[in-house]
Amino acid sequence: MPRIAVIIPAYNEASSIGPVLRDIPGGLVSEIIVVDNNSSDDTAKVAKENGATVLFQPERGYGNACLEGLAYLRTKPAEEKPNIVIFLDGDYSDYPEKMPELLYPILNNDADLVIGSRTLGEAEKGSMTIPQVFGNWLATRLLKRFYKVKFTDLGPFRAIRYDSLEKLNMQDKTYGWTVEMQLKAAKHKLRCTEVAVPYRRRIGRSKISGTIKGAVLAGYKILYTLFRYR
Template identity: 60%
Template sequence: MTKIIVIIPAYNEEQSIANVVNDIPKHLIDEVIVVNNNSTDTTAQVAANAGATVLLESRMGYGYACLTGMEYIATNNLHPDIIVFLDGDYSDYPEQITEVIQPILKDNMDLVIGSRNNSQRAKNSMTPQQVFGNWLATFLMKLFFKANFTDLGPFRAIKYNKLLALNMTDKTYGWTVEMQLKAVKHKFNYTEVPVKYRERIGVSKVSGTIKGTIFAGIKILSWIFKYSLK
């Protein structure tokens, strides 16, 4: 039986987090971990009420939250086969976990990215800067590394042993691109699955602010150029 654990970083997602947890196909998933990234609202309580394991990470940053989830898994010797990463804002469709993990189960892929770059993406669900940023990042990844990605989408699945081999280090906005760049460098088998995408509940902490957009862009591009020089 394949053991699958979901990690959901969450900051002030009290309006959406229960929807996310409840829509996860529980018959497939062994544990749902919500990492409360220093929320000032009731995200932690709402997630716990929905049945998730709730962890606290007071250091602000998407990568910090993901690393805290991984630390919990390692400390408790849970030994999953697959880790699924999913956002807590309900922009993704959690029920599509079934589709995202299929290339791992059926085709022995190491990493699967849920790509939002398709007709299933709802109008206005991504800001113009998100669309351009994803295009630029994936274009540069193809130019420098011959990588075949169309998106840096946070909805993704990866074999646990491969995730550990990547030695992930990014603490903030560069988590997704670091994973994809390192997967290419390690010559992992990877693919994309088209996923649906809707307008998130609440305001994005990254693309919803000028500061967040700028810092995310700088971090993503810095990872790409850092690896292009190696």
């Protein structure tokens, strides 16, 4: 049985992190890691009450939280390190119960990285803003043009072999994390695929797409990352 770790970056998700953790299929994963990204609410408390390992990353940024989770995994002895790492958001917009579908291509030895594509799946009305839809469209086309890899989405819900993830030497500390992983996977010639996943309106307001500033900064960072690694 493979060891599977889940990393969930979370910033002020006290109202949603409980449902996220409760919907992860029982017995499927070895450890669930919630990285509290300096929340001002009870995110950490609720996560602990629902059985998660809680880490604290005071430096804000999606990538910073993910990197903190990876740093924790590196401290484990070899026999306790995961074989696969799953990433998903803590806002309950993803469907944790779909994890087996993301894992299947890896467990079947058909892929190293699996992206849960909201574009291929059914997205609830209002779950993705116009800037998000356009940003995904543009970024995936630039990925195809610059890195010769076909994706339809930069979705946060994804699974990757741990040894493959370590080869990527992830660096981005903020909004460029997802696209960095995908373009580096292409450069390292990892086997990449997508599976359709549903997507719903998040609980609470998005810290990125919910504000003009957040959307602009995210868009800029994604484009910067795409050109940086050419």
